[in-house]
Amino acid sequence: MRERTDLEERIGSIRRMEQDLADSVDLIELGEAEGDAGVVAEGEEAIRSINTEASRRQVETLLSGEADQNDSYLEVHSGAGGTESQDWAQMLLRMYTRWAERKGLKVEVMEYTAGEEAGIKGATLLIKGHNAYGWLKTESGVHRLVRISPFDSNARRHTSFASAWVYPVVDDRIQIDVKESDCRIDTFRSSGAGGQHVNTTDSAVRITHLPTGIVVACQQERSQHKNRATAWNMLRARLYELELQKREEKASAEAASKTDIGWGHQLRSYVLQPYQLVKDLRTGVQSTSPQDVLDGDLDPFLEAALAHRVYGGDVEVEDID
The missing domain is CATH 3.30.160.20 (Double Stranded RNA Binding Domain)
Incomplete structure (x- = not known):
């Protein structure tokens, strides 16, 4: 029933967009025939809205994996580097929590180990909601931070590492036997x-x-x-x-483009000093506003990573003429 509901919603949205597009084209033709620029502008604005909706729906087609609709566990662990790395791990945990809240997903803390002076050594979140695992599944890997350390009295620039690991909640449809x-x-x-x-x-x-x-x-x-x-x-x-x-890994062994997204590889670099930049090392997607990213603005990175995982490159949505 869940699969049927999801399919009905997707098919219904395509049919609505088709009808809205036909109505908009008719509206533009009517405006041009009557010389009414306002009506033409209204139709063009409607088509731009349809284009935006089509782009969003295209991204959702990437969330069609076996467990993409499931809830998700997210583990964050600090790397070597003591307090600086532990503080970075807590920043990552906050980033994912903020992203989930923006998506309307529910977050529960399953395990939390505080750092010795600041930050965390590790933590596990349970993120509940539609497609939680599908959205997050490309986030497993190493995240790198470059900044002036607030814990260094000499205000030197430090590089810190923390890792994230994402795995799906196993629901009743999936049987896993463990001895x-x-x-x-x-x-x-x-x-x-x-x-x-x-x-x-x-x-x-x-x-x-x-x-x-x-x-x-x-x-x-x-x-x-x-x-x-x-x-x-x-x-x-x-x-x-x-x-x-x-x-x-078995299915994509022949695809060299997929090797860069294997577990354990560095995913993203966050530079706060001497310049401001967040860059995904797999897709090349960048942001010059690291604070927005750390506040949960992750969708551009997640969408590009999903496209890269499925197609081996970015997905572009053609303009609707």
Whole structure:
């Protein structure tokens, strides 16, 4: 039913655009026949609106992967570099949270490990909403920041690294079997806020999948039982994402253009000093307003990365004549 509803909505939108375009053309012809410039301008403005809608719909056609409609987990981890890197990781976490809020998506913090002086060592978000994973799936990789460090008394320029990892929430349609004998389960005290009970009991859970080395952790709930159940779900999601990654790598082994977007490669560079620039190293998309990007204005980068992933290059929408 969900797939049917989605298809009906997409087909209906195409038919509406076709009808609106025909009506606009008729309106322009009528205005030209009567010499009414106002009517002609109204029709031309309607066509420009249709063109904008067509561009948006074309981007949505890129969100047709097996798990694109699912909710998504997003992990952010600081790289080497101590406080500076941990502060950058927190900035990334804020950026993705702001982007999700702009999209009308719901964000839940599943795990959070604060830095020693500032920032975070790592955190995991659950982002809920239509196409959450589809939009974010190209964001797995390394993000680089260049700025004058606020933690350096000599005001020197520093380069910091943090990584993001995105994987889909496994819903009821997907069966992932995990042997408990293949896993090591550890409990520990939560490090974030949550009251006396959370901070004084071993309620947080960490599961290590020994065959793959995948590690997941959850400290969202006060109950160890609930955190354990959530951690198992997160592990199944990570294993599913790993399988999707293997399928994609196998299917695109002959496409040299796809190697640049593999897991572990640097995705984007954010330069705050000595100049202002954010540049995606896969697609070449740039912004000279880093603060807007860090405030969640990510759509141009996400759309270009999706097009690059599917087609090996940018997608251009032709003007509607």
